[in-house]
Amino acid sequence: MTKAHVIFDKDFVIGDIDRRLYGSFVEHLGRCMYRGIYEPTHESADEQGFRNDVKELIKELGLTAIRYPGGNFVSGYDWKDGVGPKEQRPARKEMAWNVIETNEVGTNEFAKYLKDLDIELIMAANLGTGSVMEAGEFVDYCNTDQGTYWSDLRREHGVLEPHKIKSWCLGNEMDGEWQIGMLTAKEYARKAKEAAKIMRWMDPSIELIACGTCTNEEGHKSFGEWDRIVLEETYDYIDYISLHRYFNYDPTKQLFYKMKDDISDIPYFFKDLQNFLDTVINAADFVKGKLRKDKDIFISFDEWGVITNTSAAPGGTAQEYGYANFCLLDAVIYGGLLCTFLNNADRVKIACQSLLVNEGGMISTDPKGKAIRQATFYPFMHAAKYGKGVALKPVTKLPTKATNHHGEEATMTVSAAFEEETGNLNVFLMNCDLQEDVEVHLDLRSFGKLKSLGRIELYHEDCFAGNTFEEEYKVVPKEMELASSQDGKFTILIKKHSWNVLRFTR
Template sequence: MKEAKLIVNKDFVIGEIDKRLYGSFVEHMRRVVYTGIYEPTHPLADKQGFRTDVIDLLKELNIPIIRYPGGNFVSGYDWTDGIGPVEKRPTRLELAWKVHETNEVGIDEFVDWTKKVNTELMAAVNLGTGFAKEAGNMVEYCNHSGGTYWSDLRKAFGHKQPHHIKLWCLGNEMDGPWQINHLTADDYGKKAKETAKIMKWVDPSIELVACGSSDPALASFPDWDRVVLENTYEDIEYLSIHRYYFYENNILDYLYSYIDMNNYIKSIVSTIDFVKAKKRTKKTVHISFDEYNVVNPVINQTIDTMRNGRNQKEKA
């Protein structure tokens, strides 16, 4: 048997690593926001209701950027429900995860929270039930200095300085039939292009991420990515991809997952390069791998059962 050799040299450099590669994700889903990072009744909650124990742990991780507010959630979300006095915000039926959304946490509160954990915000706009104008309004609210309706409204609600959010997602997983107001690749591509134009007219400094394939197992992959890129190539900086790996107490399934991921990335790179060549452009669109995780269904189900049992006891 031949022995494997590993050579490590600090001077062997392939390229610079974007620090955002180590980013994370917060969605209005299950306990992620409510009782996860935000729980006003918790003994360790700060004045805004955010859990300081969670803040301390996240600061140790030194996460460079966090995506918010979704996820599937964003495709049915009206961002204006989450601004202004908390007591006047509406409670909505949240259709992605089938819960009541109280809107206690919105864009302003989340920006405040990112400062507490020393991270940046990657915002997502609704391209499911939402429209281009609404996305432009959100950019104006968050990034414009003042003197306009939306920017002055932000000031009136307690944030005099702009949030300066530089990275924005044009929706979430719009290739997925499970998504609220799922679109075809061509319909999404056209909608994303027009939305991108408005958002960059409001703030030319922002970077945009178009929805690529959310799962290489879908029949639409990778043609979805090609069609979206042909519509949006000159208007975006990144194409998103998502991948989750499920295993049931089999470590080999997890260890072998890198092969699938490597093939997935190669296919997306090839698709981007094809559209780049077809358009005769010098611009290179990069990949935003903004959802990834390894999930053990047994453990996940056990945790959910424990949480549901605890919630039932609290209600009793």
């Protein structure tokens, strides 16, 4: 058994936690939308064709925002194909994933779906094959009340009230070789700036998210430099810069860039994510200083996840899609990534797990049967439910372990959220060590006398155990008692490869 020392002080505040930190991502990819969220022939489908069983799990998950409709898909997508009477919508060859897009689901259907669920829609505009004017017209269609061609067309389509979509992405992964209409940094910066101008002229209240470098993986040559160039051109016109990252510990599953990490390297993932954030935040602050600006640029980390054997390979490749069979270890990684976002709450304001259903999904569906929670469902649900208020800065001494490719790395990631109004303090602890339990000495003295509300533990002896349609509750969280303390000091055993939530109130 190893030991860890963790201190949280009520006055060491990182920043306010934005509710959109608990977002997800829905793309017309595999069985995420069609035969996942939307399946008109399913026995649970509502009048619009959306599965009610999936809807109930989304509510339980606590999602606050969903980015839509892509993703690589959006760079070849004409939003006008997805509005108006369904029987008049064209079927198109979808180039990103090499399938036929029927356009059965489009802007109005999905916007209503999310409104009914009280989930904010983050809309992506096509800056691959799409023009800057088409992006502006899209905003006009969605957000203008009436009196223009596009707003009146929306009303003709039966949507009388504007969608009032607040956050808009200026394209997707535009520095990726796999992207339809890939651009250089200078080309994208100019196009994004002009699109931003037109979109804001259509609706001055919107927030805009520019494409940052789409990954920090080895081999992605535009990393870092792309962000500086884009920011220097667009700084006055945008509010966020977008980042994406998928983590993979299985060398047999390769995507675009060859990776070497294996299961021993998991402790490095959280440092790698922190390095990614630091690099882009520093680039944003460098440009802020260079241009003598007052405002900060925030991070929209609007695709993040863990690679599985069903994960989609980009580049127009025809693929078979099932559902992501995540295991406990993947859920533990999810917990560590969520802790890292919380520990950067001052700059990371939006984060979208990818994808929501089936392909990469926290929810899996049987086309003829039920919908189930993957193991990754639970850390996300816990963070969304308890990670509110302000994030607190951890002061730590954590155990380390040797990795095969990155030296010694910490095997724990921790974070905490405090709500002043309720007095609730929630501490999140992830242990990704595959062999060692950890004795954690937790110091919360600055809060005074704390009442323990309990503990949640997600653990299974087999770190590769997961939930399936045949055994859907194999990996589930367990509610446990947590002793109170008179002096604010606690000693807690954190099991190997586990995710934990400690709940307190003043």
